[in-house]
Amino acid sequence: VNTAREVEDLLREDAPRVLAALVRRYGQFDACEDAVQEALLAAYRQWPDGGVPRRPRAWLTMVAARALIDGWRADSARRRREARAALDPAARTPTSATGEPGEPGDTLTLLFLCCHPALSPPSQLALTLRAVGGLTTAQIAAGFLVPDAAIAKRISRAKERIRAAGARFEPPDPAQRDDRLGVVRHVLYLMFTEGHTASAGPLLHRVDLTTEAIRLTRLLHCLLPGDTETAGLLALMLLTDARRAARTDPDGSIVPLADQDRTRWETTRIAEGQALLTHTPMVTLSRAVAVAMVHGPTAGLALLGTLDAADRAAQGHRFDAVRAHLLEQAGDLDPARAAFLQAARATASQPEQRYLYRKAAGLTTLGARGGQP
Amino acid sequence: MIMMFGGVGDAMAGRSPEWITGFHELIMKLDADLRESGELVDSQKLMDPGRARTIRLVDGAPVPTDGPFAEVKESLAGYWIIEASEDRAIDVTAQVVGYSGFPMEVRRIMDEPPQE
Numbered sequence: 001v002n003t004a005r006e007v008e009d010l011l012r013e014d015a016p017r018v019l020a021a022l023v024r025r026y027g028q029f030d031a032c033e034d035a036v037q038e039a040l041l042a043a044y045r046q047w048p049d050g051g052v053p054r055r056p057r058a059w060l061t062m063v064a065a066r067a068l069i070d071g072w073r074a075d076s077a078r079r080r081r082e083a084r085a086a087l088d089p090a091a092r093t094p095t096s097a098t099g100e101p102g103e104p105g106d107t108l109t110l111l112f113l114c115c116h117p118a119l120s121p122p123s124q125l126a127l128t129l130r131a132v133g134g135l136t137t138a139q140i141a142a143g144f145l146v147p148d149a150a151i152a153k154r155i156s157r158a159k160e161r162i163r164a165a166g167a168r169f170e171p172p173d174p175a176q177r178d179d180r181l182g183v184v185r186h187v188l189y190l191m192f193t194e195g196h197t198a199s200a201g202p203l204l205h206r207v208d209l210t211t212e213a214i215r216l217t218r219l220l221h222c223l224l225p226g227d228t229e230t231a232g233l234l235a236l237m238l239l240t241d242a243r244r245a246a247r248t249d250p251d252g253s254i255v256p257l258a259d260q261d262r263t264r265w266e267t268t269r270i271a272e273g274q275a276l277l278t279h280t281p282m283v284t285l286s287r288a289v290a291v292a293m294v295h296g297p298t299a300g301l302a303l304l305g306t307l308d309a310a311d312r313a314a315q316g317h318r319f320d321a322v323r324a325h326l327l328e329q330a331g332d333l334d335p336a337r338a339a340f341l342q343a344a345r346a347t348a349s350q351p352e353q354r355y356l357y358r359k360a361a362g363l364t365t366l367g368a369r370g371g372q373p
Numbered sequence: 374m375i376m377m378f379g380g381v382g383d384a385m386a387g388r389s390p391e392w393i394t395g396f397h398e399l400i401m402k403l404d405a406d407l408r409e410s411g412e413l414v415d416s417q418k419l420m421d422p423g424r425a426r427t428i429r430l431v432d433g434a435p436v437p438t439d440g441p442f443a444e445v446k447e448s449l450a451g452y453w454i455i456e457a458s459e460d461r462a463i464d465v466t467a468q469v470v471g472y473s474g475f476p477m478e479v480r481r482i483m484d485e486p487p488q489e
Contacts, residue, residue: 341386345421357385357393364387 007047010056011040012212015134018060020106022068023169029113030159031068033131039064107132108219109171114158115183118165123158128187130155133212181224185233188217192237196244210241221276232282238273239286242266281311285322297329317346321356328363337363375453375466376478379422379446399472403465407455414454422448454482 015036022032039060053059114128129135141151172180195209217234224230246264284307292300304323312319324339337360344356385393407413422441425448429436441448455462462479470477 344385345423348420350418354393354397358390361385361388361390361393364389 004044004048007044007052010052011043011060012134012208013215014057014060015040016107016110016132018057018064019131020110020169021061022064023110023113024106025065026068027169029131029162029169030156031071032064033159035064035068035071036060038067107216108223109169111184111187111216111220112172112177112180113162113167113169115180115187116162116165116167117180117183118161118167119158121183121186123154123161124183125187125190126151126154127158129191129209132216133191133209135209181227181230184220185217185230188213188220189233191216192240196240210237210244213237214241229282231276235273235276235283236286238269238276242269242273281307281315282318284311285315285318288322288326292326292329297326300326301330317343317352317356320346324356324359328359333363374480374482375455375462376480377450377452377469377475378448378477379450379475396472399469403468404453407453407465412455412457412461414456416451416453418451419449422450 018039019032019036022036023029026032042063043056043060047053047056111128111132114131115124119127126140129140130137137152137155138148140155141148171177192210192213195211195213214234214237217230217237221227221230221234242265243260245266246260246262284303288300288303291303301323304319304326307315307319320339320343324336324343327333327336327339330336340356340360340363344353344360347353347356388396404413404416407416422445425439425441426437427440427442429438453465455465457465459479459481466477466479
């Protein structure tokens with residue numbers, strides 16, 4: 001007999017793979033998703049007391065496939081013909097060598113499908129959280145601070161769009177993959193930050209989200225080990241998540257980085273994160289911030305100086321923003337102000353731009369005050 | 374269409390944090406009012422003109438170059454499209470100019486019969 005918690009963990013891992021296996025076999029993303037939800041419900045009902053079947057994923061796939069076919073049967077004669085075609089062994093795609101459907105690769109294919117370019121970014125995120133992250137509509141709605149119905153609508157519209165775009169469940173070809181990779185990483189990053197900083201919802205959901213985001217990013221990194229941005233993202237997640245226990249005090253308030261009890265940091269995660277850090281410019285930026293916290297702003301600025309012009313340009317306003325903060329801490333106010341202005345001009349984010357302009361303006365006022373006795 | 378020009382950077386440089394906050398609050402308030410009254414069709418803010426790319430014909434081929442076509446202070450920075458009388462558009466614009474001191478422009482969008 002397994003605890004509900006163990007069952008839940010198992011299902012979260014298996015659900016996207018089962019969905020992936022079904023979509024690959026039968027197409028029809030939305031019908032398959034409903035069927036998987038039914039299978040998950042059955043598992044939630046039966047497994048905690050009856051025990052987990054020997055091959056849980058095969059069990060789920062079978063139950064979901066049956067639910068899918070029941071749905072078709074109940075529908076119409078046309079649907080029945082489709083079901084028969086789908087059930088025809090000759091028409092099936094072969095499963096993997098182990099006979100277990102749904103390799104890790106399927107989860108990634110599903111992830112790339114959810115990040116289809118026909119969808120708006122909020123829809124991509126919502127669909128990914130639902131289909132790959134295994135969250136309920138209510139959990140997603142709580143995360144976005146919007147009503148349940150709005151998320152349900154967003155997800156069903158997203159599924160319609162994917163169908164209308166004629167997308168098929170197959171690994172994207174290299175060109176498509178490169179096109180969508182940025183979006184996929186962005187969705188994973190959002191999933192992570194949603195879990196890491198979400199202001200709403202029970203604590204538990206937040207931990208689930210960060211764990212799921214790390215799991216998926218790790219899969220992506222395995223698929224594309226040479227992609228430095230993915231490696232950097234995974235490192236960022238691991239290094240951030242390593243501090244999770246130290247980030248809040250017992251009553252749940254945020255503890256700033258400088259005040260955190262470092263003995264509560266997870267050293268294995270830190271080691272894994274650091275091992276991933278080849279010298280990408282984004283990593284150098286993050287390290288400069290960390291170095292400045294420990295050894296002072298001048299040391300951080302020295303590290304920034306190791307980036308060449310191309311790397312600086314690739315980091316855009318982030319480079320200038322970090323530099324500006326360090327210069328300000330070092331008391332170098334005029335260059336700090338110039339760097340804040342430069343960063344403000346380069347960002348495409350309005351809140352960020354307002355923040356940066358206000359920082360620059362604050363230094364102007366200080367400078368003026370300092371100059372006039 | 375109500376147009377604002379110039380680099381926001383130039384407009385913001387040399388201002389106090391309070392001025393910037395006040396300016397932002399004014400814009401947000403006008404934006405919310407126009408949205409609530411149903412007059413607002415669209416409003417967008419553009420990235421700093423320093424980040425613009427201008428495409429010019431060079432030796433018969435279009436070539437992108439860095440920077441805006443016009444001078445930064447003449448470059449479009451953002452706009453509101455509202456459905457309202459000219460008086461109303463001027464009234465809204467005057468509130469912004471009254472605060473910022475920078476000139477703005479009001480233009481009517483030409484009519485187009487619905488296409489089928």
